[in-house]
Amino acid sequence: MIIFPAVDIKGGKCVRLVQGRADQETVYGNDPAAMGRRWQDEGASWLHVVDLDGAFGAKPHNLEAVRRLRRSVTIPIQLGGGIRSFDTIAAYADLGIDRLILGTAVLKDPNLITQALQAYPGRIALGLDAKDGLLAVEGWTETTSRTASDVAREYAPLNPAAIIYTDISRDGVKRGVNLEATQALARATEIPIIASGGVSSLEDIKALLPLEPLGVIGVITGRALYDGNLDLKQALRVAGG
Secondary structure (H helix, E strand, C coil), X not given: CEEEEEEEEECCEEEEEECCEEEEEEEEECCHHHHHHHHHHCCCCCEEEEEHHHHHHCCCCCHHHHHHHHHHCCCCEEEECCCCCHHHHHHHHHHCCCEEEECHHHHHCHHHHHHHHHHXXXXXXXXXXXXXXXXXXXXXXXXXXCCHHHHHHHHHHHCCCEEEEEEHHHCCCXXXXXXXXXXXXXXXXXXXXXXXXXXXXXXXXXXHHHHHHHCEEXXXXXXXXXXXXXCHHHHHHHHHC
């Protein structure tokens, strides 16, 4: 199972939010590129990067910070936040971002999703973020009536690279991953699943491992790493063993 250290960028800094709330921000560093190098040096094989300003503002806001980060590490990067146009997708792809995560557009612009999946096979992931089982968009500020399983079945024929599934209620609060919802989604689709939201300790990584045969290929962790509750090297050993 892949461990994805999260590098969330807001105002050019490396931060973490609680449940996606902009007013619940903790700054962990002024240099996202340095943070990316740290996780690479500790053994990470991927980085998960989010332009938080982009997620709230519907367009990229931290392009220069992303560019510096991309130049600073050699491992693959998956990136989301404010990707709402094909031009933005192309710009990030040209920058060398290995996988692009489209979230709001999944529900609001299906034509863009189709175009992106056809133009960049293997490089587009769907970001599905749920509140009480229902998907939320626009930086998690707007809840819809759709479920993750419904959307996964709809897009499966287009072969997305992965689904990043986040339980918003658990994001940044270290309450543990929502295993039941993650398992249900994995059973509903053959698209690989990357779990997100709630990782607090090594026990949460261990709890996800039985879901790997169902297609849960990875887990994103942020605050637990930054607060020191989870040691990346130890997590990588457990996930790889």
